[in-house]
Amino acid sequence: MSKVIAITGSARGIGLATARALKAKGATVVIGDIDEAAAKEAGASLGAPAFPVDVTSRESFEAFLAEAEKAAGPIDVLINNAGIMPIGAVTDESDADARRCFDINVHGVMLGTKLALGLMLPRGKGHIINIASLAGVMYVPGLALYNASKAAVIAFTEATRLEVQDRGVHVSAVLPTFTNTELVAGTQSPKGMDNCEPEDIAAAVVELIGRPRPQAVVPKKLGRQVKIGALLPDRVRQATSRRYGLDKIFLDYDPEARKAYDARIRN
Incomplete structure (x- = not known):
């Protein structure tokens, strides 16, 4: 894979796993993260x-893309991966958390997409991949802010894709399920289900770059289940949610186990 690929939020978790997988496929990868020390280490x-790169700052994001192209050449793929996940009862979420969640998860993706389009459209080629979440189409108590932010990412990505689809640039969304990263610290997995690993998401991104399409759900089987679930009555969906414990996962969690993560995303 002889592509230059820049990835935000890639000092750890899904971003780092994706960088590692793409590097193994022969791509030239550029790491970007707000944590400069962790980025350099990765x-x-x-x-x-x-x-x-601070994805909430146009100046910072522009500088990141410029440095990436200076170091590696024209960017073929930008992966907007940076994101945070505050959890808990909606009445307990602070205004500051809400603003920061949307600044990073939504405006950061919008900014990265616009800046990448500015580079790619004149060239008539490129691929922008926005890491969304199944939380953008499956709504869970205790996850209202994150649900809303990822729903926005999915809508923005699809509308942008339709706008530029005839101009040589692909725009795609990746929708992972619960994944074993810091984002789910202190929570339980749904009953009878295993979380994905970051490498599973990375593999889906590698496949998506090789065969561009509008959307990739990870794992694939959940894509079909989500479509079927959307057709079911509300009482059936809620009963299913209770069966898997989804109605409590992000309300009854261990705050001590999330302490380090919460402190980092609020810094």
């Missing part, structure tokens, strides 16, 4: 250039 481990 870059060193992969032998990849790494730069700081």
Whole structure:
């Protein structure tokens, strides 16, 4: 895979796993993260250039893309992966958390997409991949902010895809289920279900780059279930949610186990 691929939020978790998988396929990967020290460490481990990027800042994002192209050449793929997940009762979520969640998860994706389009459309080629979530189409108590932000990412990605589809640039969304990263610290997995691993999401991204399409659900089987579930009556959907414990996962969690993550995303 002889492509130059820049990834935000790639110092850890899904972003780092994706960078590692793409590097193994022969791509030139550029690491970007707001945590500059972690970005440099990740870059060193992969032998990849790494730069700081605050996705909420146009100046920072522009500088990241410019440095990426200076170091590796024209960007073929931008993966907007940076995101945070505050959880808990909606009445307990602060205004500051709400603003920061949307600044990073939504406006960060919008900004990255617009800046990448500015580079790619004149070239007539490129691919933008926005990491959304199944939380954008499946709504869970205790996850209202994140649900809303990822629903916005899915809608924005699809509308943008339709707008530029005849101009040589692909725009795609990836919708992972619960994945074993810091985002789910202190929570339980749904009853009878296993969380995905970051490498599962990375594999889906690699496949999506090789064969572009509008959307990829991870794991694939959940895509069919979501479509069927949307046709069911509300009482059936809620009963299913209770059966798997989805009505409590993000309300009855261990705050101590999330303490480090919560402190980092609010810093």
